[in-house]
Amino acid sequence: MTMVIMYQGENDLSLREKKKIETRNKIFDVSARLFKEKGIENTTVDEIVKEAGIGKGTFFNYFPSKTALLLYFAQQKEELTYNQIKNEALKSVSTREKIINTLVFVAKTNEKDKELTKMFVFEYMRHYGSSEDERKSRSLSNILYSLIEDGVRKEYVKSTIDAKKAAEIISAIYFHSLMEWLWSKIDYSFSDDISGKIGMVFDGIAGGRT
Amino acid sequence: MTMVIMYQGENDLSLREKKKIETRNKIFDVSARLFKEKGIENTTVDEIVKEAGIGKGTFFNYFPSKTALLLYFAQQKEELTYNQIKNEALKSVSTREKIINTLVFVAKTNEKDKELTKMFVFEYMRHYGSSEDERKSRSLSNILYSLIEDGVRKEYVKSTIDAKKAAEIISAIYFHSLMEWLWSKIDYSFSDDISGKIGMVFDGIAGGRT
DNA sequence: AGTCATTTATGACCGTAGTCATATTTAAGA
DNA sequence: TCTTAAATATGACTACGGTCATAAATGACT
Known part of the structure; x- marks a missing residue:
């Protein structure tokens, strides 16, 4: 039974959740840029994950396809x-x-x-x-x-x-x-x-x- | 200048053309069967060519995709x-x-x-x-x-x-x-x-x- | 039959999306 | 701080459509 009561302002997110949001945004930003730069069809998942600095499996943890x-x-x-x-x-x-x-x-x-x-x-x-x-x-x-x-x-x-x-x-x-x-x-x-x-x-x- | 005039009934096709038609039909028949048996999505080109007894490249000679x-x-x-x-x-x-x-x-x-x-x-x-x-x-x-x-x-x-x-x-x-x-x-x-x-x-x- | 150009066949190979067993990181309790 | 379970990350691997250089088959001509 936890006794910790957290008074948190801007920071009521666990490390996990912060990283999750960060990674999701990273994927989003990188792919937005690549899509604009070279089109949707010509952008591969491999490129996205390479530029985002994450593993390929990670991408599919965030987006199933x-x-x-x-x-x-x-x-x-x-x-x-x-x-x-x-x-x-x-x-x-x-x-x-x-x-x-x-x-x-x-x-x-x-x-x-x-x-x-x-x-x-x-x-x-x-x-x-x-x-x-x-x-x-x-x-x-x-x-x-x-x-x-x-x-x-x-x-x-x-x-x-x-x-x-x-x-x-x-x-x-x-x-x-x-x-x-x-x-x-x-x-x-x-x-x-x-x-x-x-x-x-x-x-x-x-x-x-x- | 060819002097041969061909009077042909049912058989006015060259060996090439006969084989072509045969192969095309083979592909058609086999894939029709496989599509019915296991659905379109679950039927791969590899399966079709294997069952049809032709090489993979051949398939794509007949149908570009x-x-x-x-x-x-x-x-x-x-x-x-x-x-x-x-x-x-x-x-x-x-x-x-x-x-x-x-x-x-x-x-x-x-x-x-x-x-x-x-x-x-x-x-x-x-x-x-x-x-x-x-x-x-x-x-x-x-x-x-x-x-x-x-x-x-x-x-x-x-x-x-x-x-x-x-x-x-x-x-x-x-x-x-x-x-x-x-x-x-x-x-x-x-x-x-x-x-x-x-x-x-x-x-x-x-x-x-x- | 022999020669050669043209058509057709072939499977090793490639690119890409998606999977999965394993490793790493985080949260929480003792 | 140490231990442990759960969440998350990872990249080697698979599946599949499609390509291409090379080989085999065919037909026309001699």
């Missing part, structure tokens, strides 16, 4: 982005505009680091439904879901609409269009493209007949 | 499927029904070999825009495009609609929903899901306000 490290990067960025989205959505009134602005905003932040984005979209696909990372990989869907529910309340969206399904189709369109845009050789406006498509979803494509 | 073999499988299946689609679409009158039936039909054939389908969807994502396989990977989009253009002519679809964009959003929804369905633990009706979503696209989700 190279992919896990990438996902960690992507997640960090995603968190930053999604925190800004609320402000972005507030800039407009109608649900349609809110959704378009949100998607364009996310796309723009993604454009800044195309390679990482590609990697993320790719890994998002690969690890689809692998249970643990559901919260984050579904978060765009969740944001859209809130916007649509809000839209139903304010009558921007039909009350008969299944908000969950609607959020799904919009995020499907977003991902697909983003891929098309990221990998496309020809340069076109993502904003215009996505606006047009969201417009179709709002107004429908049905003609006179049924 | 393991992925290429997978894509070959997927392509074979896709061809079969897409040939049947026309009949499927003819069963209904309205464009809406035609599209739904087409997608449900494709989904059903995919369901028969979930693992291969996952692999294909996955590879479809990975090799997105890698120039060479555009014709086939875009073929669902093309079919949808034709259906929509036809729909515009028959007034099932608004004449103001950009058929290309519409085809894109529908195939985006299809792929996304298919993934959701393939990887989902809970069992639900894909037909119902996709019908609902296509319905939304036709009728629109917009409410009273703008």
